[in-house]
Amino acid sequence: MTTLTEAPPAAPEPETPAPRRQRRKLTPYWLLLPGILWLLVFFALPMVYQASTSVQTGSLEAGYKVTWHFATYWNALAEYWPQFLTSILYAGLATIFCLLLGYPLAYLIAFRAGRWRNLVLILVIAPFFTSFLIRTLAWKTILADGGPVVGILNSLHVLDVTSWLGMTEGDRILATPLAVVCGLTYNFLPFMVLPLYTSLERIDPRLHEAAGDLYAKPATTFRRVTFPLSMPGVVSGTLLTFIPASGDYVNAQLLGSTSEKMVGNVIQSQFLTVLDYPTAAALSFILMAAILLMVTFYIRKSGTEDLV
Amino acid sequence: MEQYEPDSLSKAQLAAMRRSMRNGRSALTRRGLLRAGGGGALTLGGLGALSGCGIPPAAQSQGGASAEDFSDKEKRVNFSNWTEYMDVAEDDKNRRPTLEAFTKRTGIKVEYAEDVNDNNEFFGKIKPQLAAGQDTGRDLICVTDWLAARLVRFGWAQKLDVANLPHAYANLAPQFRDVEWDPGRAYTYPWAGIAVVVAYNTKATGGREVTSVSQLLDDPKLKGKVGILSEMRDTMGMTMLDMGKDPEKFTTDDFDAAAARLQKAVDKRQIRRFTGNDYTSDLTKGDLAACLAWAGDVVQLQADNPDVKFHIPDSGYITGTDVLLVPNKARHKENAERLIDHYYQPEIAAELAAWINYVCPVAGVKEELAKISEEAANDPLIVPDKEMSEKSNNFRALTPKEETAYEAKFAKLTGA
Numbered sequence: 001m002t003t004l005t006e007a008p009p010a011a012p013e014p015e016t017p018a019p020r021r022q023r024r025k026l027t028p029y030w031l032l033l034p035g036i037l038w039l040l041v042f043f044a045l046p047m048v049y050q051a052s053t054s055v056q057t058g059s060l061e062a063g064y065k066v067t068w069h070f071a072t073y074w075n076a077l078a079e080y081w082p083q084f085l086t087s088i089l090y091a092g093l094a095t096i097f098c099l100l101l102g103y104p105l106a107y108l109i110a111f112r113a114g115r116w117r118n119l120v121l122i123l124v125i126a127p128f129f130t131s132f133l134i135r136t137l138a139w140k141t142i143l144a145d146g147g148p149v150v151g152i153l154n155s156l157h158v159l160d161v162t163s164w165l166g167m168t169e170g171d172r173i174l175a176t177p178l179a180v181v182c183g184l185t186y187n188f189l190p191f192m193v194l195p196l197y198t199s200l201e202r203i204d205p206r207l208h209e210a211a212g213d214l215y216a217k218p219a220t221t222f223r224r225v226t227f228p229l230s231m232p233g234v235v236s237g238t239l240l241t242f243i244p245a246s247g248d249y250v251n252a253q254l255l256g257s258t259s260e261k262m263v264g265n266v267i268q269s270q271f272l273t274v275l276d277y278p279t280a281a282a283l284s285f286i287l288m289a290a291i292l293l294m295v296t297f298y299i300r301k302s303g304t305e306d307l308v
Numbered sequence: 309m310e311q312y313e314p315d316s317l318s319k320a321q322l323a324a325m326r327r328s329m330r331n332g333r334s335a336l337t338r339r340g341l342l343r344a345g346g347g348g349a350l351t352l353g354g355l356g357a358l359s360g361c362g363i364p365p366a367a368q369s370q371g372g373a374s375a376e377d378f379s380d381k382e383k384r385v386n387f388s389n390w391t392e393y394m395d396v397a398e399d400d401k402n403r404r405p406t407l408e409a410f411t412k413r414t415g416i417k418v419e420y421a422e423d424v425n426d427n428n429e430f431f432g433k434i435k436p437q438l439a440a441g442q443d444t445g446r447d448l449i450c451v452t453d454w455l456a457a458r459l460v461r462f463g464w465a466q467k468l469d470v471a472n473l474p475h476a477y478a479n480l481a482p483q484f485r486d487v488e489w490d491p492g493r494a495y496t497y498p499w500a501g502i503a504v505v506v507a508y509n510t511k512a513t514g515g516r517e518v519t520s521v522s523q524l525l526d527d528p529k530l531k532g533k534v535g536i537l538s539e540m541r542d543t544m545g546m547t548m549l550d551m552g553k554d555p556e557k558f559t560t561d562d563f564d565a566a567a568a569r570l571q572k573a574v575d576k577r578q579i580r581r582f583t584g585n586d587y588t589s590d591l592t593k594g595d596l597a598a599c600l601a602w603a604g605d606v607v608q609l610q611a612d613n614p615d616v617k618f619h620i621p622d623s624g625y626i627t628g629t630d631v632l633l634v635p636n637k638a639r640h641k642e643n644a645e646r647l648i649d650h651y652y653q654p655e656i657a658a659e660l661a662a663w664i665n666y667v668c669p670v671a672g673v674k675e676e677l678a679k680i681s682e683e684a685a686n687d688p689l690i691v692p693d694k695e696m697s698e699k700s701n702n703f704r705a706l707t708p709k710e711e712t713a714y715e716a717k718f719a720k721l722t723g724a
Binding site for chain 1: 362363364365366428429431432531532533540574577579580581582586589590593594595708709712715716718719721722723724
């Protein structure tokens with residue numbers, strides 16, 4: 001342990017200064033090594049491979065060669081921009097719904113749950129004990145055409161409203177945009193709640209008292225104190241929700257119809273069915289670039305440096 | 309190197325700044341590291357690596373097709389099959405009587421995996437090893453004919469040794485004997501024939517019968533409750549038959565006309581989903597009122613839900629075949645061949661067919677089936693009668709170019 005901490009200046013050890021400093025200098029790199037190797041093998045290499053695939057041409061029969069065919073990108077974008085828009089729209093809606101549902105929940109856990117806090121937190125994570133696919137399939141049963149949910153919403157004429165908004169069609173929910181957005185919201189909700197909870201939990205409750213002492217109404221306290229302090233949680237929560245949601249294809253596949261296909265579905269079908277690897281790779285890169293751009297812009301605008 | 313030094317800073321501050329840029333630990337900032345690492349690697353190494361990679365032609369398998377056969381030393385065979393494609397004992401779902409009979413007779417243990425869910429997905433799974441000339445870890449796989457044709461074309465399947473297949477050679481039913489892509493069945497043997505039919509749930513249709521593809525695509529009563537198969541050949545073949553085209557010798561124009569017809573149904577939201585095997589749960593629940601379906605599935609569904617009915621369209625139906633083949637570099641080729649042969653003994657074939665309800669490719673199975681169940685023996689879906697055989701159609705073999713083009717057009721239909 002002592003070799004790692006800063007040596008006290010009053011007691012220099014003249015015999016072994018050089019190797020020790022050397023070792024101390026190298027320690028961070030040794031600690032980084034597993035992570036860097038992991039990144040190299042499972043992120044950097046696949047990225048290079050994918051980048052290469054996206055500029056290749058050929059066929060499975062004849063093999064693929066790098067021909068720097070950048071038109072693939074343009075063609076992919078021209079052909080599949082509607083699915084890109086759909087992805088961004090659905091992921092955006094799911095993120096907003098997650099925030100609207102997740103913020104009060106995280107607030108409750110952080111400030112009001114008392115001794116139930118751990119239990120509620122476990123309940124938030126509990127769905128993760130089953131597989132993603134099973135959870136999504138469960139929604140097919142919940143939203144089934146003849147099921148109670150659709151029946152109740154129908155008799156309350158809620159579906160007329162959503163239908164007018166273009167989110168549902170006729171008297172069903174499955175195979176409509178609403179079903180896909182619901183599935184996304186449900187599946188990614190914990191990713192929103194947990195960062196929100198961490199940053200809310202850190203807020204000193206005495207700040208609320210202080211705000212009260214200064215004659216701030218509860219709403220003002222929330223607007224001027226709590227919410228700004230929870231911004232890091234909001235930013236990281238929205239990112240953790242939006243990024244995976246925009247690349248998701250399971251929800252659109254199982255809960256959507258043909259016109260709800262997201263860009264993930266296109267990549268999957270190009271890669272597995274059509275066997276057009278360059279287009280699939282180019283689409284992945286375009287998605288990545290689009291997300292990177294949006295995220296950068298968002299972080300700049302949100303004005304927060306810390307992400308938790 | 310010129311350095312940016314703001315005038316507003318004091319001498320000491322400037323010195324500190326310069327020192328910090330040269331000195332020890334702080335000289336290596338995170339940003340600097342990223343810039344050096346990212347920029348350098350991407351521009352120099354990246355470009356080299358990018359043009360260095362490439363995917364070799366599929367058909368060149370390295371180092372020959374066969375590996376050393378360990379069949380004698382290792383009494384094992386690894387068999388990959390589709391789900392619900394093997395008989396199970398009534399009292400214990402983990403016991404598979406026909407496989408157990410094989411082990412008992414030969415002493416060869418079967419590692420049975422139900423890991424084929426979708427042809428395209430499975431191809432994606434085994435492609436990397438096969439392309440690199442490596443063992444896939446599987447000795448026997450069951451895939452649909454068009455994928456088998458592709459594997460044979462690439463030289464990724466091993467030629468079977470007839471000496472190990474006496475029953476199979478003798479008992480293969482005549483209508484399965486010759487296929488364009490595998491003359492004389494040198495590489496593959498059929499596991500089961502699959503008929504594509506129109507299925508419907510009378511509860512969801514309100515008692516209506518659904519009898520044709522036209523009705524699926526046009527009947528306003530079915531709007532938003534129609535399922536279509538995501539297998540391109542099955543769906544396109546059925547649509548072409550409905551339009552009076554012959555799926556055994558259609559042209560690209562015929563294909564496009566059929567695609568346009570389906571597109572119209574997609575656009576007016578008649579079609580709810582393109583499904584794989586998952587239509588079964590939707591159909592029983594009634595979320596799908598009617599759909600294209602695989603006959604054997606429907607027979608199995610009917611046992612649980614009498615509302616599910618099916619109809620063979622008057623225009624005919626498409627038959628696909630799931631076949632068994634030994635992929636390159638399999639370690640236990642001979643054991644695999646003996647397993648294929650096992651299923652060509654009529655009594656074993658009958659036991660299997662009575663359970664899976666698909667067309668049995670073994671001649672002489674009818675008599676054996678009758679011993680198990682008279683009903684199964686007379687079921688035209690298992691042992692096709694004359695009328696059934698006449699309505700059966702194959703989807704013609706596609707050239708690689710056609711395959712890519714048609715799959716792309718079909719993918720557009722499904723929205724992706």
